Amino acid sequence: MYRSSAQQRNKKLASFLAFLFYLNYIRCRKNPFRQRIMFIDSFIGYIKAERNYSMHTLRAYDKDLRAFEEYLSAVDDSLTFLDVDADIIRAWVASLMDDGAAASSVNRKLSALRTFYTYLCSEGKVDSNPVLELQGPKRRKHLPTFVKEEDMDKLVDGDAFGEGFAAVCNRTIVMCFYETGMRLSELIGLNVDDVDVSGGALKVYGKRSKERIVPFAKELKETLADYMHRRAAVAAPGEKALFVNIKGTRVSRSSVYRMVKTMLEKVSTVHKKSPHVLRHTFATAMLNNDAELGAVKELLGHSRLATTEVYTHLTFEELKKFYKKAHPRAGNN
Numbered sequence: 001m002y003r004s005s006a007q008q009r010n011k012k013l014a015s016f017l018a019f020l021f022y023l024n025y026i027r028c029r030k031n032p033f034r035q036r037i038m039f040i041d042s043f044i045g046y047i048k049a050e051r052n053y054s055m056h057t058l059r060a061y062d063k064d065l066r067a068f069e070e071y072l073s074a075v076d077d078s079l080t081f082l083d084v085d086a087d088i089i090r091a092w093v094a095s096l097m098d099d100g101a102a103a104s105s106v107n108r109k110l111s112a113l114r115t116f117y118t119y120l121c122s123e124g125k126v127d128s129n130p131v132l133e134l135q136g137p138k139r140r141k142h143l144p145t146f147v148k149e150e151d152m153d154k155l156v157d158g159d160a161f162g163e164g165f166a167a168v169c170n171r172t173i174v175m176c177f178y179e180t181g182m183r184l185s186e187l188i189g190l191n192v193d194d195v196d197v198s199g200g201a202l203k204v205y206g207k208r209s210k211e212r213i214v215p216f217a218k219e220l221k222e223t224l225a226d227y228m229h230r231r232a233a234v235a236a237p238g239e240k241a242l243f244v245n246i247k248g249t250r251v252s253r254s255s256v257y258r259m260v261k262t263m264l265e266k267v268s269t270v271h272k273k274s275p276h277v278l279r280h281t282f283a284t285a286m287l288n289n290d291a292e293l294g295a296v297k298e299l300l301g302h303s304r305l306a307t308t309e310v311y312t313h314l315t316f317e318e319l320k321k322f323y324k325k326a327h328p329r330a331g332n333n
Contacts, residue, residue: 064112086133107136144280151267172227180214181282184275190242206301283311
């Protein structure tokens with residue numbers, strides 16, 4: 001019943017947005033700049049109502065589309081999105097690469113533009129999607145960065161976190177990343193009701209609100225139980241968030257990112273230090289200790305096995321290093 005009513009509300013919202021889109025189109029068609037901005041705003045409203053994208057994804061799409069709009073404006077302010085063809089997009093990509101943008105960044109922008117034009121096609125504003133004619137730049141294959149197990153042991157078992165509620169909270173967050181492999185957005189979104197301490201399970205909401213259950217073992221059980229006991233004295237009345245700051249409200253994405261970076265700097269020399277590195281560290285540790293690839297895929301919440309397979313290349317690279325170091329005849333290989 002609840003899901004049905006929510007779907008009906010979303011459909012009504014989508015119809016209302018389509019009506020506003022039409023009115024704005026009539027008003028803005030003589031002003032290319034206003035028309036470009038109106039198309040972007042209409043698209044962002046659509047994917048928010050219909051596609052259930054996260055706020056992080058919405059902001060990224062909006063930023064990338066506005067970057068393309070600024071490029072159009074600089075080239076010819078009379079251009080609208082309806083005038084765009086593959087050559088214009090190809091020139092934009094070339095300008096991004098000339099400015100030093102990474103292939104991954106360019107491909108992300110192209111993905112946003114591709115989705116945007118798919119929407120314009122569905123709305124009958126354009127006849128075809130010009131982005132489909134393009135192929136993005138090839139990405140250099142980088143193996144995921146991870147922290148060595150001994151360095152992680154040094155961090156979570158030592159006294160690097162200090163004392164007090166904030167220290168206990170920070171250590172619990174780091175252990176959650178390391179022992180479950182969850183994403184930063186997933187950890188930020190955790191509520192108290194998502195935790196079953198006695199059962200050793202977390203209910204995690206991944207990309208596009210896809211739910212999965214992630215198990216955890218005795219050490220994290222004890223850590224979470226201690227943290228939740230302390231949290232009760234700090235959390236603001238009615239606060240649902242599992243992880244709260246000293247003000248008693250949900251921790252922010254940026255504060256958790258900075259904290260993890262600071263803590264990893266104390267024990268590791270890896271170039272990149274972030275919550276996602278702890279996710280890589282979890283996956284690598286699991287596979288190094290004989291976990292099945294399919295099981296790691298489910299724990300990470302990957303939709304495709306190919307995404308998880310990158311960690312098998314990582315562990316193989318480690319094996320090659322050990323082989324070259326240890327084998328007496330490996331020096332010339």
